[in-house]
Amino acid sequence: MTRTRTAATFAPPVMEARRWLEGVNFPEDRPLINVSQAAPVDPPPLALREAMAEFAINEDHAHLYGPVLGNPELRAELAAQIGSHYDANVAPDQVAITSGCNQAFAAAISAITDEGDEVILPTPWYFNHKMWLDMTGVRAVDLKTNDHLLPDVDTARALITEKTRAIALVTPNNPGGVEYPAELVRAFYDLARETGLRLLVDETYRDFDSRSCPPHELFQQPGWDETLVHLYSFSKAYRLTGHRVGAIATHPDLLSEIEKFLDTVAICPGQIGQFAAHWGLQNLSQWVAGERDEILDRRAAIQEQVPRLKDKGWRLLGLGAYFAYFEHPFDIPSDELARRLVPEAGVLLLPGTMFMPKGDPAGKRQVRIAFANLDRAGIAQLFDRLHSLSF
Incomplete structure (x- = not known):
């Protein structure tokens, strides 16, 4: 075969x-x-479902194509929410909406790698990340974690080659559940910035982090978007798994490359899911x-x-x-x-x-x-x- x-x-x-x-x-x-x-x-909670139903019935554009990188009002609202959550300033043009967080990862990898390149993944890894790297011809370099499932920066440094393009972290972690300490995330950011790599940080579960303070300070760093690719999902926070709404925050120039992938794969995120995410951001914090x-x-x-x-x-x-x-x-x-x-x-x-x-x-x-x-x-x-x- x-x-x-x-x-x-x-x-x-x-x-x-x-x-x-x-x-x-x-x-x-x-x-x-x-x-x-x-x-x-x-x-999702009844109030959100009712709002989604009303939107689907009364708004014709609920059933049409929209902007490839997501609706402007949702991008602006999420940018503000990210800024509030991480005590930083994030602009709407640094944010894009995707059809789920898995697509956000796939789009980012497609925009920063070529076949034969390498991406460092801590193990145990999130299996869909590994699957996408396999299917795109990118080598997943496994970074073994310690007894507390935390990766080591010096060990990661030793794995970097001329083919390395990114390091991908998940915090709170899937599958391990562990919350990466802020200083560890910062150390990986500094390593990526020093070596010219992208640092992908998948924070799908950030709404359930036990810490009351910002989980890291990456968004506060000057020029953060030249290194950080932040991935997020609305699926867990608002129970929107079937509507596939995720997001990326990074440099606008990289988002322009990511737009090519998104336009080819899905054209745009679904309108009802985007409406639900926007409504949730505005109404469901409590x-x-x-x-x-x-x-x-x-x-x-x-x-x-x-x-x-x-x-x-x-x-x-x-x-x-x-x-x-x-x-x-x-x-x-x-x-x-x-x-x-x-x-x-x-x-x-x-x-x-x-x-x-x-x-x-x-x-x-x-x-x-x-x-x-x-x-x-x-x-x-x-x-x-x-x-x-x-x-």
Whole structure:
């Protein structure tokens, strides 16, 4: 078979995991606990849905093409919100809207790399980032993290070659959940600026960061947009996963290159999703604060349950935002463990092998739990099932 772009990478992990459910029956007294994906399962709040419905019915332009880089009012509102969140000044022409944050990453990579170039990714990595690099012929250079899932700047420096074009970070992290300290993010920014690289910082989960202060000071740096490519998603904050609305903040010149990609792939972001994001920015700050409090309470519930698993040999590696990342104690690889958990425990989670380079032994000992859709009772039930395992 002729080698193709898509054949260069692996199957979508979440879709692969869902196939493990085929033919499995879950009794009423032990329903499936699905902690495989970090996507809200509830719809947006009613007030937002009503506003979206009214917009779709009454505004003809809700169904038309719009500007490739997004609607001006949303770009302006997001620029102001970013400025407020990071205590900085951000202009509307430094912001573009995309069809989801994955597209934001794909567009940025397409604008700054050529086939054969390299991008440094900390491991465990977000698998869709790795998949896109594979499909574009860009080599993902894995940057191993420490026992707290934090990457090291000096180790990254040693990986830089004449082919390196960018370093990509995710904070709060997917899959590890960890919040990168502000000084660590700044150190990576300084490294990228010094070496002429772009620093991509995916902050999809920033609305659920436990810190009350700005999570980093990159937007406060003079000429920040010459180095930083900030990626964001409205999917988690407003439960707009099905509407695919994301964003990029960077230099206008780079956005002009990114515009070529966006125009070719999707022409423009969807109008209803953009309306919803704009309405949310203007009206839902208190609601999002409540959602954040709920996620942080679920994070606390995970932390309270950890000693039970620690006694069984489990080790918590990372926790925050939507994710808990564990090292399991069993003498079987995590991909086998994850498959067996479906029929034997009624639990669907993702193995560390989906977030690590092929053959990396660390991935065979790790699993990711996406806990955001579980309440405290559901979290307790999940830990009951994990606690009772024996393989």
